[in-house]
Amino acid sequence: MTKRPFLGWFASPSILIAFGIAASFLAIVQYSFRANIPGALDPGGFTLENFTTLWKAIYGDAFLNTVLLCLWTAVFTLLIGYPLAYAMVRARSVRLRSAILLISLTPLFLGEIVRTYSWMIVLGNRGFLNAALMQMGLIDRPIPFMFTMTGVVIALVHFTLPIVVVMLAAGLSHIDRNLERAATSLGAGRVRVFLTVTLPLSIPGIVAATSTAFAWTFSAFATPQMIGGGQVQTISTLVYQVGFASFNFPLAASLSLTGLLFTVAVLAIFNTGIRRLERIGGH
């Protein structure tokens, strides 16, 4: 009998899939260094032109927009997600906890299209929000939410919220409640216990949630595409446009590759942060 039964059988399918992933990554790298031949599917010879093209203003703007969207979305998602995660983990009644859990997590399983379309109906000039504000007499002209950064951020916060709540709740549920009880028994009020015990202990969860929020916002496509309507270009919408409107796949590949390197760099910084925090928290 072998010491490791099934190793070959169990590992082979995943090895095959790993080769597929590696090959498609190499395909992007390879295309990003090839010249584009308009009208032809196959790319031309070796060139660095794709990367020099990326220095043009529209690509720089898309990078800037993407970074700003990631930043604002992370800030607002954390502000809204933290109380929600806190209530979910700490609610005393099982029913309330289940209700919060189902309401806040169902959107996670709804996909980007349904959610973005729903926000288009809320945010449009004839949409729910403007109609409500006008009927209340607060405004006399619709506020433009569609095709603006504000509108995209609102929808992106809603899109990112469930996964951030999951990460924050996981962090909060692992906090030792005895530490809070100790602080209370020593005379600290609720606000002080939260600020000096609970909040610091949940920082690793906050950092993890922020990095996930960043990755989600960065890869969001339908939201900036549909709510931004071409006025708010991000890396994702530009990759699609360059690929499917201009059929310049080498340029789309180099844009994707640059975006990916940027994501990996940002996530690496977050990871270092998490490791440092764990070292402080663990000992």
Add this chain to the structure above:
Amino acid sequence: MRKSLLDHLLDWAGRIVLIAILAFVLLPFVVVAIASFNDGAILSFPPREWSWRWYANAFQYRDFGAGLTNSLKIAVFGATIALIAGAGFAYVLDRYEFRFKNTLNGILMSPLIIPNFTIGLGLLILSAAASLPRNLWLVVATHVVIVMPFVVRSVYVSLQNFERRFEQAAESLGGSPWHVLRTITLPLLAPGLASGGLFAAILSFNEFTASLFVVNQSTQTLPVAMYNYVREYADPTLAAVSVIYVLAVAVILLIVHKFFRLEKVLNVE
């Protein structure tokens, strides 16, 4: 201990904040439900007249039916392949040491950080370079790549909490590895496998961005068909589709919650 005035204020502030946040989460779904019954093709709030006509329209529109069929096929094939490959990998990841284990793990988990539009673009370019047809299997392969990390994680967590003693008892009684796997390991892992597979199917059914890159007219999924509809028509048909979509997902989640408890599936207990 009596509650102070500050404690009461905090309790009330907490409740109001919680209700406001939950209202924000639910708002778009409530609004889309109202819009779906708006009789006119142009939206107005509140609707002047109500009707079911957009629901009828949603069922008659061919692309939605074809998209739903494609999406279900892709979800079933994709989740099954991802479950078989992912469970196998989780098993060897948990039990064995072998060469390139970390490399393999890194590549298979990389779709968690690679944006879906990059995955879609990569597989599109790869299929073009390898002269593969852009058929349904290309979409299935794309979905397998995207959902597999979630299956691996789900099964791996189950394996970590696994009682090895039952397997050891069966082995010491002379059971062959295959027999132990079939009668002990697989039945004990069944809940983890089921939730991993279901999770994969739901994710695949919802996937939009990567699909948009690899589908063509005949293989478009339901989310892609919905996206194309918004680009062409402004009427509330998609609101009706969205309502059906939300209700279907909510019912599935309620059932899952009843059997598996979502807290456990998502590890937030």
